[in-house]
Amino acid sequence: MNKARKTLLESLFADHGQALVRFVTRIVRSTEDAEDIAQHAYLRLQKLSDEKDLENPRAYLFQIANNLAVDQLRRGKLHIDYVSQQLPAEGSTASDDDFAYHQSPERVLAARQQLQAIHEAMDSLPLKCRQAFLLHRSRGLSYTEIAKEMNISVSSVEKYILQALKACRKKVES
Numbered sequence: 552m553n554k555a556r557k558t559l560l561e562s563l564f565a566d567h568g569q570a571l572v573r574f575v576t577r578i579v580r581s582t583e584d585a586e587d588i589a590q591h592a593y594l595r596l597q598k599l600s601d602e603k604d605l606e607n608p609r610a611y612l613f614q615i616a617n618n619l620a621v622d623q624l625r626r627g628k629l630h631i632d633y634v635s636q637q638l639p640a641e642g643s644t645a646s647d648d649d650f651a652y653h654q655s656p657e658r659v660l661a662a663r664q665q666l667q668a669i670h671e672a673m674d675s676l677p678l679k680c681r682q683a684f685l686l687h688r689s690r691g692l693s694y695t696e697i698a699k700e701m702n703i704s705v706s707s708v709e710k711y712i713l714q715a716l717k718a719c720r721k722k723v724e725s
Contacts, residue, residue, distance in 0.1 A: 559608060560593060560596065560597055563593070563596070563608060563609060563612055564593065566609075567609055567612065567613075568589070571589045571592065571612065571613060571616055572585050572586055572589050573585075574613060574616065574617075575588045575589055575616050575617075575619075575620050578617065578620040578621070578624070579620050579623060579624060584623065585620075588616055588619045588620050588623065589616055591619055592612055592613075592615040592616035592619055593612070595615050595619075596608070596611065596612050596615060598699070622691065623691070626691050665723050668719075668722040668723045668725075669719050669722065669723065671722055672715075672718040672719045672721070672722035672723075673685075673715070673718075673719070675718065675722075676714070676715055676718055679701065679703070679707075679711060680711040680714050680715055681715065682701065682711075683697050683701060683703075683707075683708050683711035683712055683715070684711065684712050684715035684716075686700065686701075687708075687712055694708045694709060694712070
């Protein structure tokens with residue numbers, strides 16, 4: 552990283568770091584998440600080829616952070632929608648027995664066993680394969696973002712994630 556770039560990032564962080572975290576906190580309603588998002592925003596700004604082209608680096612930084620926060624909220628909403636589809640809705644025709652089944656000790660044990668199988672599958676994967684899969688699933692990065700971060704091609708990312716999914720499916724089904 553050249554000295555001008557480092558100075559710009561240090562200046563932005565010193566002058567606007569706390570304001571950025573407060574801004575993002577108002578969006579995601581979590582200080583810890585806001586701090587993570589702010590850090591990712593600085594990293595994205597750092598990856599730019601030439602910040603000199605930016606008329607207003609502060610505004611660009613805040614826009615990056617806003618986009619990351621909205622993406623996180625969108626992923627959270629998708630997760631909530633999925634979970635709500637899996638459970639019977641209030642007032643539905645599902646019986647109390649059906650709902651009890653969802654929370655039965657057998658169901659909890661089965662879920663724990665599946666989770667353990669997935670952990671074992673992850674442990675058996677090559678490092679780059681596991682890294683690509685976790686960047687996609689836990690951090691929500693796109694294949695292009697993963698390729699840039701890992702310095703590999705997008706097709707390699709696709710191959711790694713497919714390999715991880717197959718390993719998880721095979722382990723869970725066995």
